Amino acid sequence: MSIILFFALPFTPGISENLSYYLNSLITGPVMGYCMVLALKKTSNYPLSIPIQIILTLLAFCFYLTSSVGQLIYIILGIIITYFWVMKRSVPFNIISSLFIFATIYYSILNSIIYRILQFFIFNRFNLSTVVQAVIFVGVIQSILTILLLILVLRKLRPLILNYCQLVPIQWPIFSWVINLLACYFAIFRTSVSSNIISVPYSIYLLILAAYTVGYPLVMYLSTKSLQKNITIQNQQLELNHLSQYTSHIEAMYDELRRFRHDYKNILLSLSDAVENKNIDQVSDIFKRVVIPTNVNVETQTSVLGKLSDVKDLEVKSLIYSKTIEAIDKGIKVEIEIEKPIKLDSNIQITDMLRIISILFDNAINATLNAKQPQINLSMFEEKNVQIFQIGNSTKEEHINLSKLSGRFNGVLTNSHHGLGLRNLRSILARYPFIQNNRSSKDYWFEQQIVIYKVKHIKK
Known part of the structure; x- marks a missing residue:
């Protein structure tokens, strides 16, 4: 019955606007909600089970598509669910947060771009009913086009995103959360404009949309490159320190062997005198005090070096x-x-x-x-x-x-x-x-x- 009603409503005269809005939410909500879950899967490759996908889809339907506050609630709940039940705390919280926020917000950015394209080429040129625009184009066609665009974009951006999330949220957590909050602001801004809570000239809106589309990944790229450069310098210094320590150990062993060789004749002379005098106590004392410690120390270090030769x-x-x-x-x-x-x-x-x-x-x-x-x-x-x-x-x-x-x-x-x-x-x-x-x-x-x-x- 609901399917018949769905196809009949666009052609039914005098349809209630409240009923149109209800059907719009009922049909397009789950579609867009699942598309956001799909965006997370494509961005992160997280192993999302069917129950988790259903829960995230319902949360998006109940919260994200309702209001600015609902969007923040969805993001918070989605991060918590992904962190505790999907990844089971095996991945740092900051990494989960950055990946989830990027997938959610960048889907919204691309979704907004597709909507503006449909508005320019379809809505402004054809006299379509509100239900047809909302349900068929916004709910279905727009969602499909957004996912296709997201897949194309991620072919280029996904390595950048993963490098960013593996480095910046761990090394620069405050900076990463500033970027996350600025990204979340776009969702709030977009909903506020759509709901006529704030009024922004169309040209300014397009300028902000373009800035987020390009600026969001660009900031991720620049911060990742900067951090990679710093890490490379630190790692090179670390390698030099290890090589310096290694060289120092080799030099110390060489000095010790040289001293041992220098004292070798004196040790033999002392032992020779003690043997000639048949002074067994003196022989034992020289052997225990000089020969054994030196031999053990040299043998230990050379043994370690020998085992590491492979x-x-x-x-x-x-x-x-x-x-x-x-x-x-x-x-x-x-x-x-x-x-x-x-x-x-x-x-x-x-x-x-x-x-x-x-x-x-x-x-x-x-x-x-x-x-x-x-x-x-x-x-x-x-x-x-x-x-x-x-x-x-x-x-x-x-x-x-x-x-x-x-x-x-x-x-x-x-x-x-x-x-x-x-x-x-x-x-x-x-x-x-x-x-x-x-x-x-x-x-x-x-x-x-x-x-x-x-x-x-x-x-x-």
Whole structure:
């Protein structure tokens, strides 16, 4: 019956304006609401289940298409639902917010552009009834054209959007929220103009529309490029620092070996005199006091260097060596296992891998210092389709609650630096869908595993 009524109403004389408005909302609302959900899917690639899509569509129908306040309510509820129930807090809140707001607002911007095109070419030239304009053109044709335009635009903008959301909301959160609020203002402005709450000349409205259409992605692009430049400079400095530390360790070992060689003859002469005099106590004293400590120190450092010879990335090698020596100096036993030559997958930025290793190693050092027998085991190996970086450490607790490390609880880590490191780690790994982070804990031993699945080269 409702379908018959829908097709009959455009041709029924004297139809009530209230009824026309009711049908407009009833039919076009869900269509436009689902188109906004589709815009979110196309922008973010979030795995939106059917129930979640239905909920977001109903929320858009109930709130976003009603008023300026309703639009803000929809955005807030949509972000919360996406953060808690879609991504389950595995992605930082600021990233979710920026992606959701962009998808929602930029859909509104493109939707407004399509409406102005329809208004110029159709509404102003043909005498169409209000219901036909609202239901058929605004509700259906406009929504379809908007989604098609959005898909075309996202082919160019999506890499920019994802780079922006992975960098700016994390590094510059205040700036990203300023951009988000300015973007939300467009939706409020558009609704206020449509509802005649405020009066703006048509030319000014088009100018504002053009400014948002171009300016929104342009600001994202410029801020991302600026931040990438700063990060590149910082990462280059980080690499230089690691290489400098590596060089310093090599120089220190060389000096120690040179001193050992210099003292070698004196040691042999002392031992020779003690042997000739058959002074066993003096021989034992020289051996324990001079020979053994020097030998252990040299052997330890050369052993670490020897095991790292199969790491083909000099930056990674220097960082692991530096962290290993740091752990040894703190009285931690370190074991390294690298079975065969390994080179980092080209799809991962070397600076990101350095940060991952640094975070995991620092956390392992801090955690194992409280254990009865401080020990860290590090291994790197490569199988047919994966590279695996694994680091384990002894712990004070027999078992660690892994849910406390998943990012789904706040305030559970006593060490703020440790918690910050884990948040940074999640932020880095969020950029690489082909990397898996596994954790395990049992028998006073905690282990983290970074599994890098080999994929075809990804264009940056």
